[in-house]
Amino acid sequence: MEPKNSIKVFENKQVRSVWDSEQEKWYISVVDVIEVLTVSANPHRYWSDLKIKLEKEGSQLYEEIVQLKMQSADGKFYKSDVADVEQLFRLIQSLRQY
Numbered sequence: 001m002e003p004k005n006s007i008k009v010f011e012n013k014q015v016r017s018v019w020d021s022e023q024e025k026w027y028i029s030v031v032d033v034i035e036v037l038t039v040s041a042n043p044h045r046y047w048s049d050l051k052i053k054l055e056k057e058g059s060q061l062y063e064e065i066v067q068l069k070m071q072s073a074d075g076k077f078y079k080s081d082v083a084d085v086e087q088l089f090r091l092i093q094s095l096r097q098y
Contacts, residue, residue, distance in 0.1 A: 029082055
């Protein structure tokens with residue numbers, strides 16, 4: 001896979017994404033989406049708590065989440081939880097219930 005990184009801006013917040021040419025799909029940073037869609041002051045903590053809740057409920061959503069290296073604000077690349085569009089829709093439904 002040769003990733004093609006991209007940054008989208010939504011409501012003045014950056015949403016990092018990576019194109020996987022082998023799978024032919026976009027992978028989008030889960031924490032970035034949570035930051036855009038919630039009023040949480042700490043989207044990393046929000047995601048951490050949500051993962052625990054999903055696991056307790058027996059949701060397989062978190063098991064399908066993959067990690068890819070994405071560039072952070074400091075310019076370095078770190079492994080980040082990412083989801084494809086279908087997984088994000090399911091995640092958004094979980095956010096509404098959380």
